[in-house]
Amino acid sequence: MKKDIQIPKVTGIFMAIVKEYNSEFQCDDWNAYIINNKNVAIELVLIVSKGYDKAKRIETAILRHKIEKLPAKSYAKVELLLNDVIKLSNVFDVTFFEENMMYDKKFLFKKGSIKESDLHTIPLLNRRGILIK
Numbered sequence: 001m002k003k004d005i006q007i008p009k010v011t012g013i014f015m016a017i018v019k020e021y022n023s024e025f026q027c028d029d030w031n032a033y034i035i036n037n038k039n040v041a042i043e044l045v046l047i048v049s050k051g052y053d054k055a056k057r058i059e060t061a062i063l064r065h066k067i068e069k070l071p072a073k074s075y076a077k078v079e080l081l082l083n084d085v086i087k088l089s090n091v092f093d094v095t096f097f098e099e100n101m102m103y104d105k106k107f108l109f110k111k112g113s114i115k116e117s118d119l120h121t122i123p124l125l126n127r128r129g130i131l132i133k
Contacts, residue, residue, distance in 0.1 A: 018129030051088035
């Protein structure tokens with residue numbers, strides 16, 4: 001029965017961690033974004049995120065986010081990542097519908113991968129950050 005289940009491959013959807021200046025608090029923040037680089041909108045986007053370090057047995061609370069509709073060639077801010085959290089591995093489980101078909105993909109930012117030396121300009125966002133495809 002498992003062999004009969006078709007799981008479509010996710011393309012054109014990315015997660016990014018971006019370092020941005022927060023003018024209200026006059027500091028730099030790390031923010032997670034979801035990017036829809038497709039030519040079609042995606043709907044009922046559910047994102048479940050958490051940070052963890054298995055070696056130290058540390059795990060953050062699980063956060064859940066919902067975006068009703070993410071238009072084509074657009075992005076949305078998902079959450080703020082505190083400095084203590086960016087030091088951990090961070091996983092984002094993304095589920096969404098595209099043209100009445102459900103898709104699911106896990107995006108993993110490994111421990112130590114979120115650092116200023118690895119920042120690049122992210123197309124569509126036009127901000128410096130780290131992109132996971």
